[in-house]
Amino acid sequence: MLPLLDTISKVASTTNLQDSSPVDNAIPSRLPPSPPSSDKSRRVISRQAASILRLFRQHEKGLLPSHSSPWLKRRLLPEEYIRVLADLEGDEQLKSYVEEEIRYDYDAATQYITIRMTSRIHESFIEAVAIEIYTQIQRLSQENIGNTALHHILNGIRVTGSPDITLGDRFADQKDAVTKRSPNKTFQHDEAVHPAVVMEVSYSQKRKDLPRLADSYMMDSKFNIKCVVGLDIEYKRRGRDADEERAGEAVVSIWRPRTEEEGDEIVDVCKQVVENDVFRSGDRHSQQGSLVLMLADFVPTLLLSRLPEAERNLRIEIPYTTLAEFLSQAEKTQVKYEKGEGLLEPEPKNPRKRKLTPDPELSDGREAAFHDLEEANARKASDAESNYEERGNEALDLQTSERRRSRRRRV
Template sequence: MPTQKHEVFIARVVKEIERRLSNIADSGTDSSSFAQEIKYNGSGRLIFRTAKNDDKHSIIERQPDAVFKHKKAGWPGVIIKVSYSQKTKAIPHLADNYILESNGNIRVVIGLDLDYKTKKATVLMWRPEYVTTLEDELELEAAQTVHHQVFRDEQGNANTSRDAGLRLGLRDFAPPSLPLEDSLAGDCPPGCASDLTDSFLIDSVTLCRFLNEAEKEEQESKHKIGFVEPLQQGARKRYRTKTPPEELNSEDESKFEEDERRVRARMTNDDSSYKTSGSE
């Protein structure tokens, strides 16, 4: 289960991306209507029916930390995953899953990597790219476009380089051939998402501030810092009667999630003959 630092940090990043998209949506430019149709879609599981080059099929589930999707697109455009440095090696494989199994419709996978031993934090990014092999065959790959760019160093200082941080283009939020909104009668035909040039940078100083706030929130929660309204004097707590009687414990949420996973698996088996593999 994600830590409070993890959850608060991703919430701050999501809110900032929404704010930047809102600025474009309100700008009155040709990109406004496109930006208006991009929404944050939470962190729900994504299900992929894989078809590798050996024609073997399986179903995999992946759960990102944040997803942004254009209303007209079939897949999210932007995926965000927060990781801790001991698990960083898994992120490239997750990027492969997201990008390759969506046939490149997922346009960017962002990794926000937090070092668990120091205060160092970095940005990683992958995007789909078609390459031609020596055998003149066309292959789709998840190409890493940002390699561990530091936004906070080991001592907790922000990277003040002008271009350091998380940069996203509007075209990252939808497939490149997705048509833009229809033009007025008599105008030229609408372009595609790949024609969009708007972009924004969430600089390292801002990312560092978000992470500092998340760490502060976590520490304050651990030490019970902050105003808390007390139970009124003389009042007792009235709990619901359990039918049938049962005891709640810390594993209940995991049990509920496992039950939901079993239901989804049954639904999947009813719908297809694909083999099921593990989730991440």
């Protein structure tokens, strides 16, 4: 993941992905209102940053409650985000854990941080899909080993995991604000600076955010990210018995760059070309169809220009029946884990006893005291914060619609 010092320096200065043109740096005329300037507001700022750090610590220690939301979204001002990063720099152990284990997004435009708590189902499913895509790419490479140019291009495509991606947001109300994304899976060509294909596996809380995520990936990377795949697995459960679990509707969506007419101009836009196409129904029946990606989705345009049109449109195709099988297997693995079923290694006969040192953060009741103080500050500041949120959300909705009209690149 991206080192935090690098992130702080990028938050404090304009990134190289930001567009410096006067048009693109224009700030929308209507912005969310400034938060109250009272002492209460300052406590809200401090509390928000502290609550994020506390959540990171809970995550590190495995103390999150079982009912925790897998998609936790909180308001965080840019200066608060910088404070969180700076505090992490002072805690080497927590910083390393956050960099390696926690996936979160920070959106400079909306001023929200989103922390992702992905489950075994999400991880297993997206891994199976990525392996299948990469296997097909390698198969195409071997089938075209006699075609030097095509073979070389195919052989340069890699699965690049879940790297942090820092993007310049040209429409944030601070020129030094940046957007950080933590995609579930990416594909990148050896000769490219940025990943070209981003994959996001989601659930009900995240579904409504996918269009904005896709738009941010493409527009804020200046279309270096060329394809966003959203796989929404609406996983639900009824009651507390794992036997009663059922899968909800699972859908796939795809976004790609397109051009549109806007007045007398042709502009580049992020377009949803596949919209919530069902690959498995709520009663677990797979549907007809396929997830189809093109070679052009994975490869920089400069390299593609060396290939004839037919080769640029080589297809990577996963039938919906296969996607449904991947999802069913991921769900079965989760159920077995929850029930404690499956093979275990024999218990060791005489394990060495560990000498544990109490964690200073949790000793002497300091963690509980911190929690009580945090809740007290939250109650004191709730009126100011709620009034700010109500006015802010109303303005933000208008700002977002204005931004979508302006987030278009002139061709």
